[in-house]
Amino acid sequence: MRISAIFVLLSAFALSASAQTQDSYDYESEFTWGINKNTYGGLIGGFVFKKARKINDRLLETYGLELMNVKHPQESRENSTSTGNFFLYGKSNYLYAIRLQYGRDLILFKKAPQQGVEIKFVSAIGPTIGIVAPYYIELRGSSDFVTIREQYDPKKHTQPSDIYGPGRLFEGLGESKIKLGANAKAAINFELGTIKSQVTGFEAGFLLDAYTSKIVMVPTAENYAIYPTLFFTLFYGSRK
Secondary structure, three states: OOHHHHHHHHHHHHHHHHHOOOOOOOOOEEEEEEEEEEOOOOOOOEEEEEEEEEOOOOEEEEEEEEEEEEOOOOOEEEEOOOOOOEEEEOOOEEEEEEEEEEEEEEEEEOOEOOEOOEEEEEEEEEEEEEEEEEOEEEEEOOOOOOEEEEEOOOOOOOOHHHEEEEOOOOOOHHHOEEEEEEEEEEEEEEEOOOOOOEEEEEEEEEEEEEEEEEEOOOOOOOOEEEEEEEEEEEEEEEEO
């Protein structure tokens, strides 16, 4: 993910566009939601929601909620030789992160009502609720026509050929454990919308998630309590 290159190019474009605009569009609050891609996520890392309220002409107070699926960097996606189903060999737990955030958005460059780019520096901190759910796999049972489902255990499930695929959707969620932590982020926000009442754009930056202890997702690999993440979020919303 070439976030740094995108940031440099669009910063140059935004500076040029902002210099050409004089009359800014005033608003008091905005609500946005977005789809996140990050270095500890899959194709889609999760979803982001944010409510912002203007404190003054340059500063906004923000309240955020992020729902993320955190992946271990050494997860191995395997293909069952028996069924052709894909499963994550070596994975014993999922990690879902619920992040609550309180922060400030500093408006660096304003935009005109229907042109230009508005750029903000974004900062936020808050608690993280980690939900650690067991990862279930489907295995050959007493015969080829009988299967069982249980949490992956590297000491017990030593033969990938015995695995038919993953367990059922949300299986084991009721056995989840809670891990508490905290998060902090810093980012640059680019608002590109051309309609006064709508917000469209993207945000790129850095986020740090820290838990009170290591979270074991892949027992045979190194596991972590701290997750430094680069992220990119496409967002959409409204303002008034």
